[in-house]
Amino acid sequence: MLDTATLIEILAQPKKIVITTHHKPDGDAIGSSLGLYNYLIQEGHHVKVITPTDYPYYFNWMPGNDGVIIYTGHLEESAALIDEAELIFCLDFNALSRINEMGELVRKSKAVKILIDHHLEPEGFEDYRHWDINACATAQLVYTFIVNELKNKKLVNKDVASCLYAGIMTDSASFCLPNTTSDVHRITADLIDAGAVNWQIYDLVYNNNSENRLRFLGLCISQRLEILPEFNTAIITVDKYDLAKYEIKTGETEGIVNYALSIAGIRLAAFIVERTDKIKLSLRSKGEVPANDICRRYFNGGGHYNAAGGTSTDSLEQVVNQFKLILPEYKKLLIK
Ligand code: 5GP
Ligand code: MN
Numbered sequence: 001m002l003d004t005a006t007l008i009e010i011l012a013q014p015k016k017i018v019i020t021t022h023h024k025p026d027g028d029a030i031g032s033s034l035g036l037y038n039y040l041i042q043e044g045h046h047v048k049v050i051t052p053t054d055y056p057y058y059f060n061w062m063p064g065n066d067g068v069i070i071y072t073g074h075l076e077e078s079a080a081l082i083d084e085a086e087l088i089f090c091l092d093f094n095a096l097s098r099i100n101e102m103g104e105l106v107r108k109s110k111a112v113k114i115l116i117d118h119h120l121e122p123e124g125f126e127d128y129r130h131w132d133i134n135a136c137a138t139a140q141l142v143y144t145f146i147v148n149e150l151k152n153k154k155l156v157n158k159d160v161a162s163c164l165y166a167g168i169m170t171d172s173a174s175f176c177l178p179n180t181t182s183d184v185h186r187i188t189a190d191l192i193d194a195g196a197v198n199w200q201i202y203d204l205v206y207n208n209n210s211e212n213r214l215r216f217l218g219l220c221i222s223q224r225l226e227i228l229p230e231f232n233t234a235i236i237t238v239d240k241y242d243l244a245k246y247e248i249k250t251g252e253t254e255g256i257v258n259y260a261l262s263i264a265g266i267r268l269a270a271f272i273v274e275r276t277d278k279i280k281l282s283l284r285s286k287g288e289v290p291a292n293d294i295c296r297r298y299f300n301g302g303g304h305y306n307a308a309g310g311t312s313t314d315s316l317e318q319v320v321n322q323f324k325l326i327l328p329e330y331k332k333l334l335i336k
Pocket of ligand 1 (some may be wrong): 209281282300303307308309
């Protein structure tokens, strides 16, 4: 493991740097990546952000977005950049499997690998770690990395601040989750002072629905929602025909699971969707109901205690049935 002083020494000269984040990047993944990007370019580094897959259009406003390389469309260029990189920053994920085929390229690369993350149990591929599971967002950790470790608060400009604000806002469910501490509010206050326009960022991310997306949300709530009162659980199930009918794009299913969790008394909500190649589950829970444990044990996934995801290659119907069969095991925590 590298210490911070050595890392600062390495960063004192312009370097070739790759920043990457988990597949299907969310607001924190892309916000923390571009926040760090906008910081590093001020120091004269040659920086490329490479995402394993594409991400929702409502993050395209972020400064630096136009230079982001999406791996699936640029295999050779990405491989060359990873191979030539002197440093690789891995943001918002804890295991190389979370960046798909890029994982092996990063593992093989001779670059110094730096992990900035808030997920449980990092697998340990990195040379330097700025990691805290209590952080509400990786963007919060990018801020503390720049300010407390690199001691460079003066370089948190409007571009850096706007991206980091978006990461914190989205991962804290707009400052509503229990990990939104007073420290988080102090950091976001600093980001606003540095130029992040909080109300505008909210508008760009959340008031950017297509008509189809809103009608699809209506369908999910009125016709695809099932409540299991004996388990305080709500499930929304959508199949590939629903997605096709409403022309649902990457990221447009994001957040729908929260409507199921918003019902009084519900402690576990699942959004189960039939993607082209597999079934994807998004779980959200309250209190001691371990969403990540369910995903890890039964659906090849993981995540945070109260927000986790997983996948299955079974049919949609099988996955929904399997999910229901698991619930008795967690009944004590669900009816608490
Ligand atoms: P979402 O439901 O929004 O896809 O994911 C919620 C949380 O679970 C995110 O923090 C994400 O990083 C994590 N997550 C989602 N899918 C997976 C997965 O397949 N594997 C693991 N390890 N984590 C996941
Ligand atoms: Mn995150």
